[in-house]
Amino acid sequence: MIAAVAPETLRPTDLAEARDAMVDAGRGRSLVIRGAGTKATWGAPSKPALVVDTTALTGVVAHDPADATATVRAGTPLAELQGHLAEAGQWLAVDPPHPDATVGGTFAANDSGPRRQRYGTLRDLVIGVTLVTSDGAVARSGGNVIKNVAGYDLAKLLCGSLGTLGLVTEVTVRLHPLPQVRRTVTADVDADAATAVVLDLLASPLVISAVDWHANTLAVWLEGRPAGVADQTRALHELLTRHGAAGAEADDGDAVWDAMAAGHAGEDGDTVVRAATLPSDLPAAASAFQRCLTEAGAEGTLTSHVGLGLHTARLTGGDADSQGRFIAAWRSAVAAVGGHVVVRRRLPQLADTATIWGPDPSAVALMRSVKAQLDPDRRCAPGRYVGGI
Amino acid sequence: MGVEAVRAELVRTLPDDAIVTHPAQLRTYECDGLTGHPVVPALAVLPATAEQVAAVVRSCHRHGVPFVARGAGTGLSGGAQPHADGVLIVLARMRRILDIDVANQRVVVEPGVTNAEITRAVAAHHLYYAPDPSSQIVCTIGGNVAENAGGVHCLKYGFTTNHVLGLQLVTPTGAIVEVGGPVADTPGYDLRGVLVGSEGTLGIVTRITVRVCRTPQTAKTLVAYFDSPAHAGEAVAAITGEGIIPAGVEMMDNLAIRASEADAQVGLDIDAGAALLVEADGPAAEVDAEFDRVLALCRDAGATHIRVAADATERAQLWKARKAAFAAMGRLSPDYFVQDGVIPRTKLGEVLGRVAALSEETGFRVANVFHAGDGNLHPLVLYDASKGESEAAGKVAVRIVNMCVEAGGSITGEHGVGTDKACSMPKMFSEEDLAVMQRLRHALDPAGLCNPGKVFPTPRLCGERPGPYRPHPLEAAGLAERL
Numbered sequence: 001m002i003a004a005v006a007p008e009t010l011r012p013t014d015l016a017e018a019r020d021a022m023v024d025a026g027r028g029r030s031l032v033i034r035g036a037g038t039k040a041t042w043g044a045p046s047k048p049a050l051v052v053d054t055t056a057l058t059g060v061v062a063h064d065p066a067d068a069t070a071t072v073r074a075g076t077p078l079a080e081l082q083g084h085l086a087e088a089g090q091w092l093a094v095d096p097p098h099p100d101a102t103v104g105g106t107f108a109a110n111d112s113g114p115r116r117q118r119y120g121t122l123r124d125l126v127i128g129v130t131l132v133t134s135d136g137a138v139a140r141s142g143g144n145v146i147k148n149v150a151g152y153d154l155a156k157l158l159c160g161s162l163g164t165l166g167l168v169t170e171v172t173v174r175l176h177p178l179p180q181v182r183r184t185v186t187a188d189v190d191a192d193a194a195t196a197v198v199l200d201l202l203a204s205p206l207v208i209s210a211v212d213w214h215a216n217t218l219a220v221w222l223e224g225r226p227a228g229v230a231d232q233t234r235a236l237h238e239l240l241t242r243h244g245a246a247g248a249e250a251d252d253g254d255a256v257w258d259a260m261a262a263g264h265a266g267e268d269g270d271t272v273v274r275a276a277t278l279p280s281d282l283p284a285a286a287s288a289f290q291r292c293l294t295e296a297g298a299e300g301t302l303t304s305h306v307g308l309g310l311h312t313a314r315l316t317g318g319d320a321d322s323q324g325r326f327i328a329a330w331r332s333a334v335a336a337v338g339g340h341v342v343v344r345r346r347l348p349q350l351a352d353t354a355t356i357w358g359p360d361p362s363a364v365a366l367m368r369s370v371k372a373q374l375d376p377d378r379r380c381a382p383g384r385y386v387g388g389i
Numbered sequence: 390m391g392v393e394a395v396r397a398e399l400v401r402t403l404p405d406d407a408i409v410t411h412p413a414q415l416r417t418y419e420c421d422g423l424t425g426h427p428v429v430p431a432l433a434v435l436p437a438t439a440e441q442v443a444a445v446v447r448s449c450h451r452h453g454v455p456f457v458a459r460g461a462g463t464g465l466s467g468g469a470q471p472h473a474d475g476v477l478i479v480l481a482r483m484r485r486i487l488d489i490d491v492a493n494q495r496v497v498v499e500p501g502v503t504n505a506e507i508t509r510a511v512a513a514h515h516l517y518y519a520p521d522p523s524s525q526i527v528c529t530i531g532g533n534v535a536e537n538a539g540g541v542h543c544l545k546y547g548f549t550t551n552h553v554l555g556l557q558l559v560t561p562t563g564a565i566v567e568v569g570g571p572v573a574d575t576p577g578y579d580l581r582g583v584l585v586g587s588e589g590t591l592g593i594v595t596r597i598t599v600r601v602c603r604t605p606q607t608a609k610t611l612v613a614y615f616d617s618p619a620h621a622g623e624a625v626a627a628i629t630g631e632g633i634i635p636a637g638v639e640m641m642d643n644l645a646i647r648a649s650e651a652d653a654q655v656g657l658d659i660d661a662g663a664a665l666l667v668e669a670d671g672p673a674a675e676v677d678a679e680f681d682r683v684l685a686l687c688r689d690a691g692a693t694h695i696r697v698a699a700d701a702t703e704r705a706q707l708w709k710a711r712k713a714a715f716a717a718m719g720r721l722s723p724d725y726f727v728q729d730g731v732i733p734r735t736k737l738g739e740v741l742g743r744v745a746a747l748s749e750e751t752g753f754r755v756a757n758v759f760h761a762g763d764g765n766l767h768p769l770v771l772y773d774a775s776k777g778e779s780e781a782a783g784k785v786a787v788r789i790v791n792m793c794v795e796a797g798g799s800i801t802g803e804h805g806v807g808t809d810k811a812c813s814m815p816k817m818f819s820e821e822d823l824a825v826m827q828r829l830r831h832a833l834d835p836a837g838l839c840n841p842g843k844v845f846p847t848p849r850l851c852g853e854r855p856g857p858y859r860p861h862p863l864e865a866a867g868l869a870e871r872l
Contacts, residue, residue, distance in 0.1 A: 064733065064735065065630070066626060066629065066630050066734065066735045067733045067734050067735050068629065069733070089632060090632070110574075110579075120547070120551060123579065123582060124547065124551050131825065133825065137821055137824065137825050138821060139819075139821055139822045139824070139825035139826070140818070140819075140822050141818075141822065141825075141826065143797075143798070143799050143817065144733060144797050144798075145731045145732065145733055145763075145764055145797070145798050145799050145802075146544075146763050146764070147539060147543070147544075147548070147731050147760070147763040147764065147765045147799075147802040147803065148731055148798075148799040148801070148802060149536065149537045149539075149586050149799075149801050149802065149803055149804075149805055149806075150799050150800050150801050150806055150810070150814065150817055150818075151806070151814065151817070151818055151822070151823070151826055151844070152583060152586075152587060152826045152829055152830070152844075153537075153550070153582055153583060153585075153586055154583075154825070154826070154829070155582075156550070156579045156581075156582020156583055156585075157578055157579060157580075157582065157583050157829070159579060159582070160574075160578070160579055161578055165578075176632075176634075177631075177632025177633075177634070178632075199492050199493075202494060202603065203491075203492075203514075203515070203603060204603070205515075205603060205604075205605060205606030205672060206672060207671055207672055207675075224672075224675050225674075225675055225678045225679065226678075227674045227675070227677070227678045228671075228672055228674045228675025228676075228678060229675075230674070231672060231673065231674035231675070232672050232674070232675070235672075274574070276572045276573045276574045276575075277572055278490070278493045278495075278571060278572060279492075279493050280492050280493050308573055309493075309572060309573060310573055310574065338570075338571070338572060339572050340572065340574075340575065340576060342574075342576055357576050358576065361567075361575060361576055361577045362566045362567040362568070363558070363566040363567065363568050363577065363580055364577065365564070365566075366560065366566065366568075366580060366832070366833060367577050367578045367580070369832035369833065369835075370578055370580075370829065370832045370833075372832065373828040373829060373831055373832040374825070374828060374829070374832075385577075386576045386577040386578075387577070
């Protein structure tokens with residue numbers, strides 16, 4: 001057996017070097033794009049000859065607080081950007097569970113956290129991108145203004161593409177004001193009751209920022225002006241009481257949400273599987289999770305962004321075979337209610353496209369055409385994406 | 390001839406009344422809301438199902454015939470302008486609401502359903518469809534998807550792209566595929582995000598899943614009057630600068646106020662230099678606190694007087710006046726161009742000053758009515774076509790949009806590029822930017838038959854001369870000379 005050769009790493013420091021790195025002097029080598037590496041195992045494994053490391057493409061290029069927009073280089077750590085923006089009372093309204101992630105990596109994975117409930121993901125917040133393709137084209141789409149319909153919205157295409165279409169070197173984002181106050185209210189409820197509460201919440205005039213459920217605890221995040229949050233907290237308690245649940249205000253909101261984030265992110269050695277359903281189908285996803293876990297002989301926890309219908313299984317025990325059985329069984333149960341399952345973090349043995357991505361989507365032929373147009377030599381993370389793209 | 394071959398095929402698959410060939414009937418479709426360059430299509434069809442749309446597209450593809458989709462024809466940039474040698478696919482018969490999921494706040498509709506019908510269908514459940522273009526009573530959701538329609542409330546609630554979850558698409562080669570869906574994070578590239586706003590150049594949507602939102606507990610609306618648009622602009626900057634994101638911030642200058650008042654008669658102050666219409670919505674206590682700050686900031690910015698809508702009826706009246714503003718211009722001028730540029734919000738005063746100077750210089754009156762909160766300007770250039778002023782007025786409109794780009798903005802915020810602004814695209818994008826977008830187009834429409842001649846500049850449309858010089862990103866970053 002021939003030992004695997006470690007890929008060469010290129011670490012561009014500006015756009016010109018980034019373009020050179022992507023073109024790789026026409027040598028035709030396959031590559032993966034890497035930021036902080038927090039989501040390096042997302043997607044199927046790709047065995048690149050080259051790593052294009054974005055961590056030297058850093059810095060806030062522009063931040064106009066009055067316009068509430070900023071342009072930032074892709075390799076900038078998200079936490080660093082948030083620190084910069086906070087000085088002006090603003091933030092980029094995305095809170096993924098990977099604190100060390102770069103802005104570019106969060107964008108390429110379309111990663112998000114609990115407050116997606118209110119603000120959406122980077123898909124909804126990025127208003128301009130600069131893309132470098134593997135054949136050296138440097139293209140921008142969008143611009144610097146929050147409202148703009150000129151030309152194709154390449155940012156949407158690239159958001160969540162896991163670096164399979166090219167390198168995003170820079171994004172321009174829409175910013176939000178930091179909320180004045182925040183409250184976290186928790187209640188002990190099972191999956192059925194949690195779903196009933198959340199559907200009632202969504203049907204009510206309350207405007208919540210996040211709602212997660214984990215280990216029979218439902219947590220609701222309220223934020224805004226002091227008077228508004230106080231009023232909404234009262235209304236939330238009343239709603240919980242109507243459902244026979246007792247709401248408690250968390251003294252340490254951070255601890256509650258850190259625990260939720262751990263359930264969504266997992267750690268090295270875990271396998272993390274994300275299911276998506278309609279919000280009303282949490283009970284189906286949760287009961288199937290327990291049944292499939294037991295039957296497969298795997299161990300793990302379930303954490304759900306209930307209002308979004310996004311449920312994360314964090315597998316912390318069982319071997320690759322039992323985890324593989326769990327994934328197949330849970331996928332089939334979730335598909336029965338119209339949902340889908342994708343593997344994120346994983347044991348190295350869980351490597352094939354069908355296990356990670358599930359069945360090919362209806363539009364896979366169009367996706368292959370897009371890949372063929374933007375990365376004609378299939379050099380960007382070949383095999384990593386849906387359908388073996 | 391290709392179209393004749395398509396017609397001969399379609400008479401076997403479509404009902405008789407779904408095929409329009411009579412010249413007088415075809416003329417009905419000669420333009421959309423951009424009326425200056427009518428083109429009669431060679432053939433128009435009115436399919437009733439996705440399968441029929443796919444049959445039409447496959448036939449066109451087989452015979453190399455261009456095709457264009459059309460909804461209500463309210464678009465302002467010529468996106469639904471027919472092709473003289475092509476087929477116009479009219480989606481007016483696909484107007485069923487297919488499913489309403491109240492608990493999960495999702496609605497599934499066919500493309501010919503109007504924007505306002507969605508809200509009507511769910512209003513009893515305290516739900517509404519958030520994007521609200523001024524034409525919402527007649528414009529269709531299919532057209533909204535094509536244009537990524539905005540509206541007065543999109544500053545806070547987002548655009549069509551933020552509210553469309555899934556699409557059934559007839560691809561430009563005639564396949565029927567699903568893109569996105571009612572469930573979040575469908576695996577694969579976000580083609581839904583690419584299709585929304587692609588102006589009908591990447592396929593025809595035949596079913597749309599949208600999310601609907603809970604109606605806010607409270608909404609409060611005010612009109613603040615200022616002696617000039619510049620002062621009103623300062624109020625906008627103060628409001629957004631404090632981190633307030635109102636549900637809507639609309640500005641009208643004196644000309645626009647006069648026209649709207651003459652039309653709607655809601656008691657607007659026709660002597661004011663500018664009016665700012667601000668709405669706050671959400672949970673009651675939050676809105677009360679926010680609205681008090683807006684009132685204070687308007688006063689600080691020099692509001693001469695402020696009218697707060699007393700109830701829902703008065704609120705509706707004020708919005709009616711705003712939404713009637715374009716149509717009301719007919720009272721001031723026989724003809725007008727509606728412009729649709731975007732600028733960074735902080736440049737509002739500067740750009741409005743330049744527009745006023747341009748008006749002075751050229752002698753054309755320019756009325757301003759626009760979404761001030763997101764910097765989306767709608768200057769209306771007033772002219773009289775019967776006096777041969779069209780061309781000169783058109784040049785004024787183009788110069789205004791150039792000012793927007795120079796200020797760091799965009800050539801279009803919500804009306805789209807279509808044929809109207811295809812030749813302005815090089816002002817915003819380099820050749821390389823446009824070439825990459827064309828690669829994406831080619832991926833979905835390899836034969837180039839789906840709404841050709843829109844969005845991208847062509848020699849036929851714009852002449853052979855290259856667009857104005859636009860620095861490459863590498864140059865802008867100071868890293869390279871012209872590549």
